[in-house]
Amino acid sequence: MSLFHLGLIINPLAGLGGPAALKGSDGVAAEALALGATPRAAERTRIALECLRPVASRLQFLTFAGPMGADLLAELGYAHRVVGSAGDGPTCAEHTRQAVQLLQEAGCALILFAGGDGTARDVCSAAREDQPVLGIPAGVKIHSGVYAISPRAAGEMARRLVEGGLVRLASGEVRDIDEAALREGKVSARWYGELCVPVEGEFMQHVKQAGMESEELVLVDLADWLQESWEDGVRYVFGPGSTLHGLAANLGLETTLLGVDVIENGVVIARDVTEAQLFELVDRQPTRLLVTAIGGQGHIIGRGNQQISPRVLRAIGLEHLRVVATKRKLATLEGRPLLVDSGDPALDESFPDALRVWAGYKEELLYPLGWGGQNT
Template sequence: MFHLGLIINPLAGLGGTLALKGSDGVAEQALALGAEPQAAVRTRQALELLLPLLEQIEFLTFPGPMGADLLASMGFAHRVLAEKHAGPTSAADTRAAVQELQAAGCALLLFAGGDGTARDVCAVVREGQPVLGIPAGVKIHSGVYAISPRAAGELARQLIEGGLVRLTSGEVRDLDEQALREGRVAARWYGELTVPEPGQYMQHVKQAGMESEELVLNDLADWLSDSWEADVRYVFGPGSTLHGLAQNLGLQTTLLGVDVIENGQVIGRDLTEAQLFALVDGHPAYLLVTAIGGQGHILGRGNQQISPRVVRCIGPERLRVVATKRKLGTLAGRPLLVDSGDPQLDDSFPDAVRVWAGYKEELLYPLGYTTGESRS
């Protein structure tokens, strides 16, 4: 099963038809004046595109109008992560929901609302957590929403079906609604979120012919050299992709070994599991691995030095796959695979992982089991 998070702000958009210039602070007034809630309607339009994938999806969501009611009516499998409480939902509910969804490990967090909802998500979301807004509010100035509910559904569908979905940064901006009601426009920047955008790289690669691995690795080396984090240890797994990346960085690593780089220098070469664990234990680190072309394994094939305790020490969320779009294309939409030898660890990975595929180019790609069993 592919796990999607869903948060609906039931109050989003209530003030639109009544010319209230938004919904913040006026939801009760809008309802009293006869406003019809639209957030669930807009979310349904997005989720209708996922109905053909009904057997492949489980949603993680929240009680009643925050998601559970709509999912039940549409027949989607879903898990409710909190108890229902009396009264209307609030910004605090949205923020708590984001934190619970992250703890549950959802691959993509869908939220329906407007700029105020985006602000609430941005306030507590973990850096790098992929999210996508379903536009349901009065004002949508933030660059974290799809252009329409159906566009949001299409992006989610592409991801679940194994399409190459690129990640980018989207700005969260919001207007001061009270100032707007007084005839003044006062906008403010609140941060950025990691959002998917249409890549359609599979077709592009086929049309353009050969994608040069050498050029891509050179681009990735430029990106990495510009963005090394000081005093953070980067574990390079085995394989020609990561070996070539290191060479483009001017570093001598081992082709079939595991190496560690810190502050632009190799501090450990061709390490055993015990040596690797000693270097990452208690130190911030990233784990860089590549995929076996045509097969898709990223852990458990030729890199057993990266043991379950090493992965846990670094953190599954700090894993990055380095692979060209051409290599991912050899999978024909099949997921990447983990087979660490520890089923509990395998189950702790998200349903999609971040792939470095070019200069400042990240993709979100599905992750699965070697057994082909459903994840629960």
């Protein structure tokens, strides 16, 4: 039986800026490491590769040396061939582009790559129009439609392909935002091109969509409701996004648009916290967590809010999580479920099948929830 050749590229620096509250990792990897962030891309890739165990005997991976793929494949025992190396220094965008060129020249049926929108841009700049690729989400911001909804979904998609299942191919948009502007609270997204990706609705992420309406009146109503229900001595964690930022503004609170903030007794006690700072603030403290859904995608955990890590979620308790989203925002999901991708599959699986969503003044909706290990 001939071997199925899969390419693998890991951006070892992807996702470092999330737990450190840096709104991305482009150009700030050293700063993130100094703040105590730990590389996570390899662990996200490990989750995807574990799904390929049943077809391991039929696979040969082609990859780059060291942390860009070979180290993890050797650890997991997968047959692989190294086609290039980034050398002894830190990896960079040029290494990703070189890897794409070498892998497609070697005839990879599919190139798996782990990273965020910056990595997708690098892949897009080097990949041929007809080269199938598939992203394993490992970055802080993931607006592009070339990523699976979770690492496990990426692995399941690749396994389906190896097993001979029918997998449609289509064009996926590559989008990225200016991280320097993002750190100043400005969101400026650009289209950078398209990649050939396998498409199955339950596995692939949709392109992030901007809001379709002014939420001003709804946020006023929600602020009134929340103000009536504040609990003394309880800490409220506000996740990132314009919905929660607007909600806080209607409460007279100054929060960060794209950061995570903590409020107690009607006062902001910590702004734009890191994952470590957030854990200290919520550990063994009565806490409520408010997050919103990304319009068009549905992610509530694991996209742009990596400060809300698995240990933070466990410390707060899933029963104390509330989603804040207007009915118009939920309508952009077109019936698809909300999604969680915390990086901890066991935790993701422990979420309930549906979540309570605050949609207006004393108006709660029950909305279905999915995670990357399910056929959603």
